[in-house]
Amino acid sequence: MAVNLQAPEPSQLLAIEGVLLGVAEAQIRKPGRKDLTVVQIAPGASVAGVFTRNRFCAAPVQVCREHLQTTGGHDMRALVVNTGCANAGTGAQGLIDARQTCVELASLLGVRPEQVLPFSTGVILEPMPMQRLLAGLPAAISAARSEGWADAAQAIMTTDTLPKAASLQVVIDGVTVTLSGISKGAGMIRPNMATMLGFIATDCAVSPEVLQQLTRAAADDSFNSITIDGDTSTNDSLIVIATGKSSLPPITRADSPQAKALQAALTTLAQRLAQAIVRDGEGATKFITVRVEGARSRDEARKVAYAVAHSPLVKTAFFASDPNLGRILAAVGYAGVDDLDVDGVDLYLDDVHVATSGGRHPDYREEDGQRVMRQAEITVRIVLGRGDVAATVWTCDLSHDYVSINADYRS
Amino acid sequence: MAVNLQAPEPSQLLAIEGVLLGVAEAQIRKPGRKDLTVVQIAPGASVAGVFTRNRFCAAPVQVCREHLQTTGGHDMRALVVNTGCANAGTGAQGLIDARQTCVELASLLGVRPEQVLPFSTGVILEPMPMQRLLAGLPAAISAARSEGWADAAQAIMTTDTLPKAASLQVVIDGVTVTLSGISKGAGMIRPNMATMLGFIATDCAVSPEVLQQLTRAAADDSFNSITIDGDTSTNDSLIVIATGKSSLPPITRADSPQAKALQAALTTLAQRLAQAIVRDGEGATKFITVRVEGARSRDEARKVAYAVAHSPLVKTAFFASDPNLGRILAAVGYAGVDDLDVDGVDLYLDDVHVATSGGRHPDYREEDGQRVMRQAEITVRIVLGRGDVAATVWTCDLSHDYVSINADYRS
Incomplete structure (x- = not known):
């Protein structure tokens, strides 16, 4: 049913140096479906995020905000994403579960819990099946590879009919910079945030403060400019990772020409991913x-x-x-x-x-x-x-x- | 499909002294459907109205506001209602058409044009088929009778599956006062105003100023408290007529016990008519x-x-x-x-x-x-x-x- 949208060719999705993606089947969603994704990030990356403004925001969103505040967006080391259960409307136990997920993954990766960001999408008001989630982590870690973007785009889907992913390259000061991203969402879509989940990575080096500004501006002109049914989700999150592996010198000022060039590329990619969500909107024919x-x-x-x-x-x-x-x-x-x-x-x-x-x-x-x-x-x-x-x-x-x-x- | 809603028994709809209702088939909507209603009001009645706040309000709504302002709600003599064409998004010609309708009906009834209030419901952005509308007026006038409430409820329907009408009586200071009303609407329904059309009459005598206050309060707790699809129509109107034929002395203060008793009855009737619209909401099963x-x-x-x-x-x-x-x-x-x-x-x-x-x-x-x-x-x-x-x-x-x-x- 999706409108002028096709599953991305895995070969067209570009690896981002410093990012490895692995997926596993944790049987949270339904049998035979990859439903758990772990993104590993090399040391020294900056990470920025924008999140739902829904007051009933999900437990993982609260934990993401805490961890980004604690670290200032410096040196985040992993994302963990499950589908099948949103861990929203789950009260105090939901927060315990989201934190426990970070603790376990951090321990397996040898990093600190606050260097991990958790994401969930699925049914609201249901408890998280923690045993299955945690049992799936080792498989998702060992499946990690830099070519994992297509697998991850598939594994974060819920009612989506097609995976959503895109890459682009832009030359800044003679250096080719790469951006890749995935998104998911087909219902409960409207501004603040509009996507259920979006993850973008670039090999640029960007200070966390500037990355946050670029991310907010890109989100406003992309994920925050789409609607399917007017329902703002409890879990919406957009995360941008800058690994700093490119030879381009670090971007530390939002008003620099380099920041503006990166902003344009980031917004273009975010729009492509956001529009893919609308094209795959629940029941969409137009x-x-x-x-x-x-x-x-x-x-x-x-x-x-x-x-x-x-x-x-x-x-x-x-x-x-x-x-x-x-x-x-x-x-x-x-x-x-x-x-x-x-x-x-x-x-x-x-x-x-x-x-x-x-x-x-x-x-x-x-x-x-x-x-x-x-x-x-x-x-x-x-x-x-x-x-x-x-x-x-x-x-x-x-x-x-x-x-x-x-x-x-x-x- | 309507939820716990039945067509009103004509015998349960009570005549209001001073109000005659007649319907005709003007072939505006579709062949074989009564689509034109004329309500004749005896001299000396007060009339109050609340209307859509949609900026693209229909031409008849603009004319209603003008006429009520000109007369102060005193001595209004007729309502004319057509379905099939909303006369909305019709620009300057739409206003000419709505005024012409009042002029013609006024001439046929021997009253002044500003004593007539026009109402339309149906498709937006289509010109009003004036010839057919005007040609239908004599038949609707000569069909007038005090028992016409059920016919009128039927003739103002568009996508409604059932006519909506109710009557109630209340004793104020030992005098039995009667209220009857009809409404229509099933889609494009949300507050400000929520009904497409609602018409209520009582035999009480009420000053136009007090009647306006009672009408606004009744609308807020009834038609302005329902929603089907969140779309505020261009044509929504609620009209309350007080013919003054009852032996109860005129109500001239909104804070009098008599006004409060009438307010309660009016709100109850308006809620019943508004809820009937939701029960017959397009596709409603709950x-x-x-x-x-x-x-x-x-x-x-x-x-x-x-x-x-x-x-x-x-x-x-x-x-x-x-x-x-x-x-x-x-x-x-x-x-x-x-x-x-x-x-x-x-x-x-x-x-x-x-x-x-x-x-x-x-x-x-x-x-x-x-x-x-x-x-x-x-x-x-x-x-x-x-x-x-x-x-x-x-x-x-x-x-x-x-x-x-x-x-x-x-x-």
Whole structure:
């Protein structure tokens, strides 16, 4: 069902010096499924992260925040990721379990527990099957290899139909720098954070403070600009690792040309991984770009874009390829821009000018709207006519399969 | 598909002295369907209204606001309602059409145009078929009768599967006062205003100012406390008519015991009509009451209730009768209560204590959750433990039929 998305060719995923990935079957999710991933990081790397703002954030998210605070993002040595159980809504025991996982993995790797970051994804409100998780760690450690990106992309999936991974290279000051990343998520997707899980590594050397700034900015323009169903997850995490193995001198200032070049590459990769999540959105048959222009502020532009992207009526109209475009205007109208003058709003569907001056554009013809609505990829462009700020959000349609997938998730 | 909802018995709908209702087939919607309703009001009635806050509000809503402002709600003489075309997103022509409708009906009835209120519901962004609408008016006028409530409830339907109407009587100062009302709506339903259309009449005499206060309060606790899909319509309107035909002296103070008694009756009737909309929600198989207690403010309580009531993941879990109750906690967590201490939150499903102290309640058993989830009516009770304010929101589940209905609405 995924929209213009294919499983990545393992050969196109580039190794990052200083990063080894191994997966194992811990029988947390279901038999015959790799569900445990361990990422080993060479000494001296910087790590940055952004996490869900859900108040019911999962135990591993809390432990990640603690460990990154303790270490300042210096010299993190491992990530451990399980699917099948989110370890969220698990109270005090959940925190004990997440910490215990770090202690065990640290002991096996000969590092300190605070050098380990734990991640979980799956059903909420269920206790973590700790015995199986811990029993699986040695296998995931010994499977570690630098070519493990494709395996890891597969092992972190839940309702995803396809693994999501990408690599890119960029030349900075004559040095070729490499970035690779994986992501997962198909439902419970909206900003703050939008992905369930995203992991990106680069061989650049970057100070933890600068890496955190680059990560936040990349997340805002990628994972924090997508929505599938408007549900902000309890576990969303994006982690960026900079191993420092490249010959490029360390990046220690966020306003340096090197940082800007890395920012551009990081944002591009993050967008690719975030859009892959939307393309594989639960039940998705269409990939929709909602672009709002002419706003007075970014906040206003995003409010309007998300109102449109979240509207079940708009999303079912896309599923039906039905140019019932008044639904988009209705969503613009209730987005919360209190002094919006609807007579100044223009609506375009790709190249088709649909609405102007509070009504249908005089040249609009139903067959033109119909033609665009039949496409697998559609850009909705809303020009508010109030200012010069724009924002883009990516989403998918709402189909029968979304209901089926979420009604049957646990069965 | 409607949940515990039946078409009202015409004999149980009570006439309101001073109100006549007539319907006709104007062929705006589809052949063989009554789609035009005219409500005639005897001289001297007060009328109050609350309307959608959608900035793309429909032309008839704008005209209603103008006419109520011009008359001060005094001596309104007719309502005219069509289905099939919303006259929304229709620009300047839409306003001309809505005004023309009032002019024509006023001329036929021998009243002034500003004594007429127009209402439309149906597809957005389509021009109003004025010729057919105007041609239908004489038939709707001559069909007028005081027993017309059931016919009118039927004629204002769009995707509704059942007409919605109710009557009640209350004794104030020894005088029996009667209220009757109808409503319609099944999709594009959320607060501000929540119903597509609601019309209530009473034989009480009430000053327009007091009637407006009573109407606003009744709307907040009824139509503004329901949601089906979170889409605020362009056309939502609630109108309350007080004909003054009862022998009860006029109510001219909102803080009088008589006003309070009428407020209680009006709110009860409005809740019944609003809940009927949820019970007949597009594709609904469950009727869900979301009650949030222990909040610091009504705004906070409503934020949490609506986050839960709008979550597609929560709604599909109800459809599946799947006690995947972590999804409710996740929605509470992202509702926007920034300093929420999740350890203080308790979650109940009817009588079953599901979660406490940030995790599953020690006595919770899956089979207890399963038992409640299988019911057609379920109360989700969330106790925030932060204050003493409560709010209630009514909603339904998200089913395959919701997608089918909205994907196929125009075809």
